[in-house]
Amino acid sequence: MSNDFGPLEAREARPAADLLARAFAPSPNFVELWPDQQARARALRALFRAGVGDTLRHGEVHAARVDGALAAVACWLPPGRHRMSPGRKLRALPWALRAGLVAPRAIGRLSAMEQTI
Numbered sequence: 001m002s003n004d005f006g007p008l009e010a011r012e013a014r015p016a017a018d019l020l021a022r023a024f025a026p027s028p029n030f031v032e033l034w035p036d037q038q039a040r041a042r043a044l045r046a047l048f049r050a051g052v053g054d055t056l057r058h059g060e061v062h063a064a065r066v067d068g069a070l071a072a073v074a075c076w077l078p079p080g081r082h083r084m085s086p087g088r089k090l091r092a093l094p095w096a097l098r099a100g101l102v103a104p105r106a107i108g109r110l111s112a113m114e115q116t117i
Contacts, residue, residue, distance in 0.1 A: 001067055008052075008061040008073065016063060016073040017048035024048075046098035051075065054088055 008016055021044035024030060025037070034040035052075060055061050059077035063070055084092065 020048040043099040050092035
């Protein structure tokens with residue numbers, strides 16, 4: 001068994017987002033937003049694809065791998081970079097819309113959550 005920890009490669013962005021979506025699916029906040037398990041899985045994949053992509057461009061994403069397979073992912077944004085600029089929001093819009101289409105009521109609540117971070 002080989003273990004590795006280091007920067008996430010761009011080609012790993014989608015699997016990393018999928019891993020994060022599975023990890024956060026049981027979170028009570030997300031269960032409340034998307035009670036249906038399948039809808040929540042779709043919405044979270046979209047949200048984390050936007051988040052991982054944004055963090056790859058504006059911060060750092062690291063991954064732990066076991067035998068070459070992703071086992072854990074961590075995303076960091078530098079101080080002062082956690083709030084998304086209008087351009088960053090625009091880039092994330094297609095993914096946010098996918099998440100919102102799953103449960104339209106979630107859009108406003110997600111925006112309110114983002115304002116508290």
